[in-house]
Amino acid sequence: MLVGIPLISPTSNKTLCADELSSRSFRMTDEIIAFTIPGAVKASGLTLTRIYNLIGDGSIEAVKAGRRTLVKAHSLRHYVDTLPAATIRPAKAA
DSSP states (O other), rough: OSSOOEEEEETTSEEEEHHHTTTTTOHHHHHHOOEEHHHHOOOOOHHHHHHHHHHOOOOOOOOEEEEEEEHHHHHHHHHHHSSSSOOOOOOOOO
C-alpha cells in the first residue's frame, strides 16, 4: 500500500492519507478518485515536472478544487498502463 500519499475520498470532503486507510475496509478502485499533485508524483513514480507537462499536453486529466489541483486517478492509471514495456537485457555472465 502506498503510505503518506494524499488522496481525496468521494464519500467525504476531506483529504486522506493511505496510511489512514489501512485500518479500514478499503478497496482502492472504489475509493480513490483523485490525487493531489504530490500524490500523483508518489503514486506514479514520475517527476513533478513530468506530471505538470502531462497535464499541460492533455495526456492526463486534472481538475481544480479551489486552489488545489487534483489529478484524476483513472487518467493517471490509464497513462501508466499505456506506457511501453521496459526491455531489460540480462546481465552478462562473469
